[in-house]
Amino acid sequence: MSAPVVILGIESSCDDTSASVMVDGVKLSNVISNQTVHEEFGGVVPELASRAHQQNIVPTVQAALNQAGIKPSELSAIGYTRGPGLLGSLLVGSSFAKGFALSLDIPLIEVNHMQAHILAHFIQEKEKTTPIPKFPFLCLTVSGGHTQIVQVNSHFEMKLLGQTKDDAAGEAFDKIAKIMGLGYPGGPMVDKLAHRGNPNAFEFPKSKMQGLNFSFSGLKTSVLYFLQKEVAKNPDFVEQNKADICASVQKTIVDTLLGKVKRAVKETGIKSIAVAGGVSANSGLRNELKALGEKQGWKIYVPPFEYTTDNGAMIAVAAYLKYLKGDFSKVGMAPMARLSVENDLGWKS
Ligand code: KG4
Ligand code: ZN
Numbered sequence: 001m002s003a004p005v006v007i008l009g010i011e012s013s014c015d016d017t018s019a020s021v022m023v024d025g026v027k028l029s030n031v032i033s034n035q036t037v038h039e040e041f042g043g044v045v046p047e048l049a050s051r052a053h054q055q056n057i058v059p060t061v062q063a064a065l066n067q068a069g070i071k072p073s074e075l076s077a078i079g080y081t082r083g084p085g086l087l088g089s090l091l092v093g094s095s096f097a098k099g100f101a102l103s104l105d106i107p108l109i110e111v112n113h114m115q116a117h118i119l120a121h122f123i124q125e126k127e128k129t130t131p132i133p134k135f136p137f138l139c140l141t142v143s144g145g146h147t148q149i150v151q152v153n154s155h156f157e158m159k160l161l162g163q164t165k166d167d168a169a170g171e172a173f174d175k176i177a178k179i180m181g182l183g184y185p186g187g188p189m190v191d192k193l194a195h196r197g198n199p200n201a202f203e204f205p206k207s208k209m210q211g212l213n214f215s216f217s218g219l220k221t222s223v224l225y226f227l228q229k230e231v232a233k234n235p236d237f238v239e240q241n242k243a244d245i246c247a248s249v250q251k252t253i254v255d256t257l258l259g260k261v262k263r264a265v266k267e268t269g270i271k272s273i274a275v276a277g278g279v280s281a282n283s284g285l286r287n288e289l290k291a292l293g294e295k296q297g298w299k300i301y302v303p304p305f306e307y308t309t310d311n312g313a314m315i316a317v318a319a320y321l322k323y324l325k326g327d328f329s330k331v332g333m334a335p336m337a338r339l340s341v342e343n344d345l346g347w348k349s
Contacts, residue, residue, distance in 0.1 A: 005323055006076045008100075009316025010061065012093025013085025013113045014144065015044045017056035020312030021068035025320050026124045028068035030306060030313040033060045042178045050088030057096050064312065075106055077328070079319020082110040082345055083336030084145070090335035098331050109319040110329035113310075114341040117141050117276040118152055119321065120307040120314035133301045138270050140261055141341070142285070143277030143309075144170035144185070147214050147257075148341060149264045152274075155321045156344035161264055162212025169253055170279045172216035176223050176249050180238050190246045191282050197247030199284075202226070204252045212260055212267070219252060250284045257285065258292055265298065274301035281308040322346065 004023050011018040015038055020030040033056040038044050065072065080097035083090055094110075101108040118139045122132055133152075138161075141148045147164040167175065170187055177186020182193075204222050207215040227245075230237040238245065265271060275289055286302050293300035307314055322328075327346040339345075 005320060006070060006074050007316045007320045007323060008061065008064065008075050008078045009111075009312045009314070009319055010057075010078065010080045010093045010097050011113070011310055011312045011315045012053045012057065012089050013081045013083070014089060014310060015049045015052070016310040017053050017060045017093075018310060018312035019061040019064035020316040021064050021070050022313065022316040022320055023068075023070075025122070025317065026126055027313045027316070028070065028126075029064045030311055031060050031064045031067065032311055039184050042184045043174065044086070046086045046088055049086055050092055053089055053092035057092055061096070061100075072100070072104055075104060077101070077107040077109050077319060077323050079109040079111050079315050079322070081113045081116070081315055082329075082333060083339035084113055085337065087335060087337045090337070094333075094335045102331060107323070107328040108331060109322045109327065110333055110345045111315045111318040111322070112339055112341065112343060112345055114141060114146060114148070114339070115156065115158060115344065116314040116318040117143065118150060118158070118274065119155065119318045120276060120303050120311070121274050121301055122155070122321065123307060123313050123317045130304060131301065133272055133274050133299075136270055137272035137274055137301070138261070138264050138268065139274040139276055140257060141277045142169040142257065142275070142279035144168060144174065146277065147216070149212050149260060150341055151268060151270065158341050160341050161268070162214065162260060164214040164216060165209065166215050166217040167220060169214070169216060169257060170277070172220055172253055173279065175220045179220075179224050179227060180242060180245065182242075187279060187282065190250055191284065193243045193246035194250040194284060197243030197245070199247040199251035201241070201244035202248040204248060206252060206256050206259070212264055214256065214260060216253070219249070223249060250282070254282070254284045254288050258288055261289070262292075265296070271297065272299045272301070276303060276308070278309040281305055
C-alpha cells in the first residue's frame with residue numbers, strides 16, 4: 001500500500017485565516033479564524049486584515065495539525081492560496097506556506113481561490129458522504145468579491161461563462177445591510193431577518209444585464225433612494241420594516257441569480273448545477289435552487305455550510321488533486337491579487 005497523501009491547506013485571501021489537514025482527500029480538520037476587527041468599519045480594511053493574518057496564522061495552523069493528530073513531519077505537501085484576493089493578506093499565507101514547506105523539505109502547491117470554492121464539492125469527510133458532481137457541471141460562484149457562472153469540464157478545466165460587471169452578490173448583501181445599519185458582514189444578518197419577512201412587500205428593480213453577466217450596483221442604489229424617501233416620511237421606517245426589506249432584497253438577488261442559471265442551462269444543455277462561495281450559505285438561495293432543480297429535473301449540489309465561506313479545506317482538496325497530478329509550485333511564486341477562474345496555475349504559469 002502506498003503512503004497516505006497528507007496535505008496542509010492554507011487560506012488567507014481576505015479576512016479569514018484558515019488551515020486544514022486532509023489525508024487522501026478526507027478532511028481531518030478545518031480551523032477558521034474570523035477577524036472581528038473589521039466590524040466597526042462596515043467592511044474589510046486591507047491593512048488590518050494582513051496584520052490580523054500575521055497574528056492568527058501560526059495558532060491556526062497549529063490548531064489544524066493538533067485537531068487532525070498530524071505532526072509536521074508527516075505532511076506530504078502544503079497548499080496555499082496564490083490569488084485572487086487582497087495582496088497583503090495573500091502575502092501572509094503564501095510566505096508562511098513557503099517557509100514551512102522549505103523547512104520541512106516538502107513540495108508547495110499553489111491554488112486558485114476561485115477554483116477552490118468550486119472544488120469544495122470534492123471534499124470528503126470521515127463519517128458523511130456528500131454527493132460529488134459529475135463533469136461537466138455548471139457552478140454559480142457567489143461570494144463577497146465575485147459572482148460568476150462557470151462551466152466545470154474537469155477539476156482544473158474551467159470556463160467562465162459570465163460574471164458581475166460591478167458589485168458581487170455578497171457585496172450587494174453587505175452594502176444594503178450597511179445602509180440599513182445591520183452590521184458587517186451583512187449577508188448572514190439579511191438572511192436571518194428575511195426568514196420572518198414578506199418577500200413581496202417591496203419591489204426592487206432587477207438588472208437587465210446582457211447574456212450571462214450580472215450587475216448588482218443598481219439594486220444597492222435603488223434600495224438607498226427608496227429608504228431615504230421613506231425615512232424622510234417616517235424616521236422609524238427601517239426599524240419597523242426591516243424583516244420585509246431584507247426578505248424583498250434577498251428575493252431580488254436570488255431571482256436574479258437563478259434567472260441567469262436558467263439561461264446558462266439553456267445555452268449549454270448542462271443540467272448539473274453546483275453553487276459555491278459565501279453567498280451559497282444563504283437559505284433563500286439554497287432553498288430556491290433546490291426547488292428549481294426539482295421542478296426542472298436538474299441535479300443540484302449545495303455544499304455543507306462549513307465549506308461555503310472561505311476555508312482551508314477547499315484549498316487542501318484543490319492541493320490534493322494537484323498533488324495527484326504532480327502539479328507543484330516554485331518557491332519564488334508571487335501572490336496574484338487578480339486571477340481568472342480559468343487559470344489553474346502550477347509549473348506552466
Ligand atoms: O466566500 P466568502 O467567505 O469570501 C469571499 O471570497 O468574498 O464570502 C463572503 C460573503 C460576504 O459578502 C457575506 O455577506 C456573504 O458571503 N454571506 C452571505 C451569507 N453568509 C455569508 N450572504 C447571504 N446570506 C448568507 N447567509
Ligand atoms: Zn472566497
